Amino acid sequence: MRKTLWHVGLSTAVVLLMSTSAYAQIATQPITATAVVGARGRITLTGTINFPDTDPFTNPTINGAGLTVQALARVAVGAGVSLTVQAGGNFVSPGGDAIPIGNLTWGTAGDTGFNATGTMSSAAAQPVGNWTGPGAHNATQTYTLVNDWAYAPGNYSVTLTYTLTSP
């Protein structure tokens, strides 16, 4: 019987066994992150302003409880921010009696930028605080009312409007 012999190339196999591979691999992928920071403001008032009935002789002025004022403003760098307050008119009772709004004053303790004192007006907004740039500003306002024998008895009230602006 004839046999056909066939040989394998062993030398080729040896070369293959000595092959090596590169191991260090780096892959990168970029993305873009964008944050939109818009202009906005917020005023937070905490507390009530009440002046109890007292003897004008012993208490020529009446202090109300403290009003916590927080002014939050997000504006551009260097932009001005102002907080004002204005009365809607004089103190008025249901019977039609009035107490001049100018008899209402206030003192402020808190962050830099708040005015230390002020007198209420219904004719023009009165400055409460002024700042530059974005930020959060906190203070406590204590209102004081002149206690006059000339006031007619009654329950008096007035609306105070705070306004936060940035030009």
Add this chain to the structure above:
Amino acid sequence: MRIALVSSAVILLAVVAIEAQRGTAVLLVNLPAQARISLSATSVTFPDADPTTTPLVASVPVDITISVRARVQPNGQVTLTVQSTDDLRSGVTVLPPSLITWTVTGSGFAGGILSRSAPQLVGRWTGSGVRIGTQNYRFENRWTHPTGIYSATLVYTLASP
């Protein structure tokens, strides 16, 4: 004796006649180390929001799906990091990248805080394979941020030694 010897010789010849032909070849596969990262988004945006009601703003899209594919040496370490190339910038006004944080889902993935000074770990694994997880970015929203539209490029890097 003569008969036995002849019989043995005949039997031996019969066995040799039935055989096969064989040949061999070598199967060779060279698999180099490879790495690939795929992200489901090329950008994320944090919309404007009131810092009082939304102190942390979620990104849009909410989740980024991350697919990490790596072929490494046995027990080779695979790491995924992210780094900001700059501060968050709006013109000349900047905000620190550390205002952006993230949480994750998926085995091997890690939450963190963005930085421009060093890559931050997003995931770490051992050996070859495919790993898929999600990343959820948040922006710290403050009243003290100057207004503007701030952007930065975040670079993900997948590395295997």
Add this chain to the structure above:
Amino acid sequence: MSARRRTRRGLRIGRLLLILGLLAAPAVAGAQQLELTISPLTVTFPTTDPDTAPVLIAAPVTVQCRVRANGNRSWLLTVQASGDLVASQSQIPASAVTWEATPAPPFRAGTMSSTQPQTLASGTGNVNPAMTGTVTFRLTNSWTYDAGTYLQTLTFTLSTP
């Protein structure tokens, strides 16, 4: 012993030798002739990303067979791996290798095994002149394979069982 008895004994021996000789006659005078040629000797799979190529396809292998003096007997061509594909301490199962072969028949497709020879072609009678088949090996590509150079020996066997 008488001459008559010696003659009878000699004739019996002769008949025995003749019978044994006739039994062995096909192996000696008309034994199958098998020829097997494989080219190339190395089957190399290309290096491609599993995402790009989920299946790696090697260049075709030419297998040439010739069977003569086979009468009506069957013949069989098989292939078997000597083990899994191995690179240092990493392995790829031999069963990850499959093949397509033409012309079909007598060639057929199959899946590699390291435990059992797998039929590559079969038939009956002679194959003369020699037939040439083309075998294309395929390897399932996966990110789970470790990096490395994997090798394994394939043994082709042409036989007339």
